[in-house]
Amino acid sequence: MSDHATTLYSQIAPILRQRGVPGVAVAVMHHGDTTFLEFGVTNVEHALPVNRDTIFQVGSISKTMLGLIIGRLVEQGRVELDAPVAPYFPAGTGVDERITLRHVITHTSGIDAQNMIADAPRILGNHADDALQASLPHFVRRPLLFAPGTDYSYSGPGIMVAAAVVEKATGRHYADVLQDEVLDPAGMTNTFTTADQVITRRVAAPHGHDRYGRPELLTDRGWQRHWQLPGWDVPGGGVLSTARDLMKYAAYVRSPAAPAGLFDVQAHRGPIGRDIGLAWWLEDVAGRPAMLHDGLTIGYATRLVLIPSEDLAFAVLTNSLEGGPAVKEIERVIARTLFGHVPLRATGPVDDKLSDALLGTYDCGFYGTVTIAPGTRAGELRMIANQAPADSDRFTIELSSADRLVRCGEDSLIMLEPNGEESSRIPFVRDPDGTVSALRIGERIASRVA
Numbered sequence: 001m002s003d004h005a006t007t008l009y010s011q012i013a014p015i016l017r018q019r020g021v022p023g024v025a026v027a028v029m030h031h032g033d034t035t036f037l038e039f040g041v042t043n044v045e046h047a048l049p050v051n052r053d054t055i056f057q058v059g060s061i062s063k064t065m066l067g068l069i070i071g072r073l074v075e076q077g078r079v080e081l082d083a084p085v086a087p088y089f090p091a092g093t094g095v096d097e098r099i100t101l102r103h104v105i106t107h108t109s110g111i112d113a114q115n116m117i118a119d120a121p122r123i124l125g126n127h128a129d130d131a132l133q134a135s136l137p138h139f140v141r142r143p144l145l146f147a148p149g150t151d152y153s154y155s156g157p158g159i160m161v162a163a164a165v166v167e168k169a170t171g172r173h174y175a176d177v178l179q180d181e182v183l184d185p186a187g188m189t190n191t192f193t194t195a196d197q198v199i200t201r202r203v204a205a206p207h208g209h210d211r212y213g214r215p216e217l218l219t220d221r222g223w224q225r226h227w228q229l230p231g232w233d234v235p236g237g238g239v240l241s242t243a244r245d246l247m248k249y250a251a252y253v254r255s256p257a258a259p260a261g262l263f264d265v266q267a268h269r270g271p272i273g274r275d276i277g278l279a280w281w282l283e284d285v286a287g288r289p290a291m292l293h294d295g296l297t298i299g300y301a302t303r304l305v306l307i308p309s310e311d312l313a314f315a316v317l318t319n320s321l322e323g324g325p326a327v328k329e330i331e332r333v334i335a336r337t338l339f340g341h342v343p344l345r346a347t348g349p350v351d352d353k354l355s356d357a358l359l360g361t362y363d364c365g366f367y368g369t370v371t372i373a374p375g376t377r378a379g380e381l382r383m384i385a386n387q388a389p390a391d392s393d394r395f396t397i398e399l400s401s402a403d404r405l406v407r408c409g410e411d412s413l414i415m416l417e418p419n420g421e422e423s424s425r426i427p428f429v430r431d432p433d434g435t436v437s438a439l440r441i442g443e444r445i446a447s448r449v450a
Contacts, residue, residue: 004337005035011333019326021318022207022215023050027243028314034247043205044215052244055203056317059295061304062239065182066163067279070105071259072181078169088168094141098148104162106267106276110144113155113444118366118394120223132164135232152269154443156236163235186252191241195228198240204319206299222298223395237297243315250306250313263291270440271411271427286335287343303327348407349379357436362446367399381405
């Protein structure tokens with residue numbers, strides 16, 4: 001791996017300048033050798049160099065740790081994946097009796113993903129209780145998106161239910177279970193869940209872009225109170241870790257010490273070839289079967305990927321809300337450097353029949369809506385973001401537009417960057433009569449409204 005380090009460094013550094021990302025920590029573990037690549041600064045206002053032990057919010061990579069805990073409890077006979085979760089909670093709580101533990105850990109419960117983020121500024125006001133059990137009344141009685149087990153839509157509240165089951169089954173606070181079942185066994189000595197724990201260490205601060213595209217420190221910009229995520233969101237996104245510790249974690253989850261079944265297919269995520277294990281996404285990366293998860297919080301974009309056939313794991317941690325495209329580019333650089341040729345996805349023009357089926361507007365919940373419209377080039381479409389209006393009592397996340405969409409396989413579109421590079425994939429849902437009834441934006445169902 002050391003032979004590739006210089007190549008990787010020379011190709012990654014320009015990406016960060018072009019994308020306006022203040023700091024990045026990259027770790028690559030290949031055939032037992034680990035290389036760390038460190039770029040930029042922790043904070044544009046109080047700069048320290050990023051290193052392999054700089055702490056980032058890792059976002060939804062946290063969900064895979066909950067999956068590991070559930071796998072362990074299943075092995076111990078303390079929970080069952082196909083058992084309903086409602087009996088864990090007081091009578092009348094409102095958890096649908098059809099929902100099982102498998103449903104909530106695989107985002108197939110139908111629990112709506114939206115309102116806990118949108119309503120958090122109001123819910124968390126006046127120092128409200130942010131514990132996992134306190135989160136349930138805020139969403140469990142809302143209508144389900146679909147009958148449990150019949151579809152897939154990424155759901156943070158569903159993950160909260162799964163973690164609340166862990167607390168009920170163990171009689172312990174989730175953070176303590178995480179420490180004993182994941183962090184200590186994996187040797188993750190620099191991974192935490194609270195600001196108090198990390199305040200004396202080197203921490204990457206959250207950034208976005210100002211109106212000129214320059215990195216800007218973000219303070220009190222998210223759905224959470226200040227920097228630390230609410231207690232109910234620790235299992236779903238609130239773990240604080242480092243590039244070095246994530247490589248320890250990657251080694252541990254593939255070791256005999258980890259519970260079996262973490263990477264067995266538990267459900268399908270909609271598009272052909274995209275599945276989910278115990279919270280781990282299962283899909284191809286660079287043409288090879290992989291286990292992975294992305295993370296996105298206010299000011300951070302991250303990714304952890306395991307490719308067993310190549311004895312490879314890598315993590316990319318950025319301190320930028322707009323770091324997602326940089327993460328994708330860095331992944332392509334790693335793949336090209338290690339594998340040489342990387343097969344491209346099967347893309348092609350959108351024919352007239354599919355174009356007619358896709359044109360319309362789709363509901364993205366509290367984000368707003370998106371409209372699929374004809375593109376400016378033959379065989380392409382474009383996506384127009386219709387942002388939800390700002391509300392001082394609710395949080396909104398900015399939707400992305402895309403000037404170029406082409407077909408990707410049988411059931412997806414894919415965004416193209418201005419230079420033609422592939423970006424985010426947008427699956428679509430067809431009814432039996434061929435009608436496109438929904439898109440999947442960021443893994444969440446966006447149903448047609450017009």
